Amino acid sequence: MARVVQFTAPRQAEVVEFQPEALPPGHVRVRTAFSGISAGTELTAYRGTNPYLTRTWDPEARIFRDAEAGVAFPVVGWGYSETGVVSEVGEGVTGLAEGDEVWGIWGHRSEAVLPAEKLLGHQLPPGVTLSSAAFARVGAIAFNAILSARINLGELIAIFGQGVIGLLATRLATLSGAQVVTVDAVESRRAMSLTYGALTSFTPGTAAEHIRAFTPSPSSSGAEGVGADAVIELSGVYAALHEAIRAVGVGGRVVASGFYQGDGNGLRLGEEFHHNRVELISSQIGGVPVELSGRWSVDRLQQTFLGLVGQGAVDVEPLISHRVPIDNAADAYTLLDTRPGDALQVLLEF
Incomplete structure (x- = not known):
């Protein structure tokens, strides 16, 4: 069984098991190594204050509407700073291979099945470790x-x-x-x-x-x-x-x-x-x-930032204050919620 972090109610985090997905053509399976907890946006979901919990975002009008909530408890697999290793490659996939170390967004779960196109170009650059690559999103x-x-x-x-x-x-x-x-x-x-x-x-x-x-x-x-x-x-x-x-x-x-x-x-x-x-x-x-939208994109931000890490221009390792085994995820959220001054980047280890 695979495992995922979920918020069952405000300030209640737990790790639950789920059945691994089948691997369709054009997809890869990634085994998670690290997943960084966001001490800002993510804690709003943990605390129950995120606007998505009370309003709905209209992506076409680009406004929040006072309708039913866009997200409801349990909130499953929140997280946007993941790294891992490709463990299985689906039919028709090119550009990725088993054993590739990658970074991306798939939430606090022990494994994920993702379209291969989402990870193309997301292999770790030279000089970047799996723990350092967890900074791609916050760096961006x-x-x-x-x-x-x-x-x-x-x-x-x-x-x-x-x-x-x-x-x-x-x-x-x-x-x-x-x-x-x-x-x-x-x-x-x-x-x-x-x-x-x-x-x-x-x-x-x-x-x-x-x-x-x-x-x-x-x-x-x-x-x-x-x-x-x-x-x-x-x-x-x-x-x-x-x-x-x-x-x-x-x-x-x-x-x-x-x-x-x-x-x-x-x-x-x-x-x-x-x-x-x-x-x-x-x-x-x-x-x-x-x-800058004609020349820059969010992906370019992330890749450029990791390039700076690989070159030694930005050192992210001193920012890792805690490496927490996934089974102790609830303790990590309690720490960030109640003693934020005692932590910087908390990484969940799988």
Whole structure:
């Protein structure tokens, strides 16, 4: 029997068995090695706050509708950061072979049957391990935010939130030629951001003042600087988004890349946002910035990121704080839900 993680109710995770699928032509069977838990989007499903649990997404109109829920408990096989080994190849498949190490999205399950086309080009590049490849999706999320920020050489970029995606964004922004400062409530994460290229790191609350003091003054008399050229907000906290808006200069860009829940308490758009004519945009892994869509895709983001890992430009292994056997999956979710400051990337091992 195969195994899969499911959420049976809010804050209740368990591992259940299922009968392995037959292998149709044009498909491959993958035996999972690692599956990364998303400490953002995935926890909203675990906690029962994800909008899909109360509304339905209309993909044609591209709006949520207050109809029946699009997803209901039990939520089975959530997860989008999987790696594994091709264990069986169906009739008519070319470009993949038994033993190939691959990455992709098939959820927290011990094995999956997938159309071969979904894994073409997803073999691990040189220098990338199965555990490192589990960062393909979160790396692409960070990469997407970097592209959305339109970073220019020498600009000051502030990155709010130094979890896994925030730390990767810090490294990628540094590679893009930016001067980077970071913001996070957890001291260990602020310290780690320095090893990933940040010049300095601030605690929330007064970060905007510190960031402005870090930049040149707009005049010879000024006590405060012009502010950051752009800010990437990854914590998903409305108060942090408001502070990010306060931190940019006139006409500065704020990339909202966190997954914000509920009403926008703490976000006041009549203040700095209005007076400084701040540009606020959303970055979401469902697509790349529209102006780049002719050349970039989500798959290119993922493959380029893994290429950087393979070349040694981005080191993801220090971000793995826990490797949890699949049988202990419930403990992993409890950890991320109740003690988020004690963990970074949690990998489920199969």
